[in-house]
Amino acid sequence: MKIDWKLVKKISETPGVSGFESAIRNLIIKEVSPYCDSIRIDNMGNVTAFRKGKSDQKLLLAAHMDEIGFIVNYIDDEGFLHFLPLGGFDPKTLTAQRVIVHGKKDLLGVMASKPIHIMSPEERKKSVEIKDYFIDLGLPKDEVAKYVEVGTPVTRERSLEKLGNCINGKSLDNRISVYTLIETLKLIKDEELPFDLYACFTVQEEVGIRGAHSVSLAVDPDFSIAIDTTIAYDVPGSIPRESVTKLGHGVAIKIMDASAISDYRMTKYMKGIANKEGIKWQPELLPAGGTDTAIIQRLNKNGAIAGAISIPTRHIHQVIESVHQEDVKNAIKLLSKIILKIDQFDWSHQ
Ligand SMILES: [Zn+2]
Missing domain, CATH: 3.40.630.10 (Zn peptidases)
Incomplete structure (x- = not known):
């Protein structure tokens, strides 16, 4: 087989x-x-x-x-997407991920959060929560609004690869x-x-x-x-x-x-x-x-x-x-x- x-x-x-x-x-x-x-x-x-x-x-x-994935629940004035999780997520797994926003057309986005350089010492000690993340599509609000609305589903972007004896993806x-x-x-x-x-x-x-x-x-x-x-x-x-x-x-x-x-x-x-x-x-x-x-x-x-x-x-x-x-x-x-x-x-x- x-x-x-x-x-x-x-x-x-x-x-x-x-x-x-x-x-x-x-x-x-x-x-x-x-x-x-x-x-x-x-x-x-x-x-x-x-x-x-x-x-x-x-x-x-x-x-x-x-x-598991996400659903857009708010689009802010700068065009950043805020979301709710669909399924159980450990927030640390969201860091530095690409996502696909399934709007009128599929758009690539990144799961973003506050850089460590500008975190206060207290913030650095705290673990990040899901609400601390947002999705950056690299587009201004008016462009985002053409394709994405509240309720748009989002999935994680990653290719499947052979990894040693394993299947990875x-x-x-x-x-x-x-x-x-x-x-x-x-x-x-x-x-x-x-x-x-x-x-x-x-x-x-x-x-x-x-x-x-x-x-x-x-x-x-x-x-x-x-x-x-x-x-x-x-x-x-x-x-x-x-x-x-x-x-x-x-x-x-x-x-x-x-x-x-x-x-x-x-x-x-x-x-x-x-x-x-x-x-x-x-x-x-x-x-x-x-x-x-x-x-x-x-x-x-x-x-x-x-x-x-x-x-x-x-x-x-x-x-x-x-x-x-x-x-x-x-x-x-x-x-x-x-x-x-x-x-x-x-x-x-x-
Ligand atoms: Zn399962």
Whole structure:
């Protein structure tokens, strides 16, 4: 299995901040169409690719397509843009970044703040807050006003690159999972599926797992699996029990995070498959944060037998997120086997 660099680059670099996912949605629809029986796009903009299985038990897979970004909430007299974040940001990650302002046309901007030279000694000691930043488009107010209005979305500008054994770029949370799900659909395209498969690409996860609500209600799944990134804090300064996962140590099987406990049968099933198929994996227990799993597990009639697979990610929620190529390949392999063998496990409560 090889990484499709052209595709992963396109998926990472295509803009799609929460609530403004049109460009990435169109790319996903184009990429998955050849590998499913039908596609449904709901009113929120979630995309569900359906494939009929032998039995009508339902397996829902969910990867969120949105990325963290910003929205313009004020344009000042000098033409500088002020904004609100869409998604969780550590303010220090905004320093010295280029951004793309998606107005009537895309404009390049820089995320700017006060130079250290003119900060008072007290200011230097304080950590910078999101409200201390503004966007400089290099244009006067009247030019800015032609293209940008309050409510215009903004994304981070960064190209995807190969970095050692890794894939490095912006928005790998969660575009690497979008890539993983698309590649999984390709890998199983000629296989007969045991259960009906709903491969969902959800919107607005980063602002509070919102798109997954309508998807879960619509599909009403028996089984659900989210695909997302997780923390790999395996870097200088970390201690082993803090690392959550380690880059290159395999695809992560989620045991729990702050918003969901994976079904004990699902984790047993996943681990069994990984061990039998020789797929390198590691457990994930994340003390804070959550994924679409939280909603697709419980927002349906009977509750779903839910789990999640995660792709270890260093420097998460920064524009230089790194994932290991082998972990991505293992995620694709594991997900495809999970889909194909799901009817071969005893799912009764024990
Ligand atoms: Zn995510």
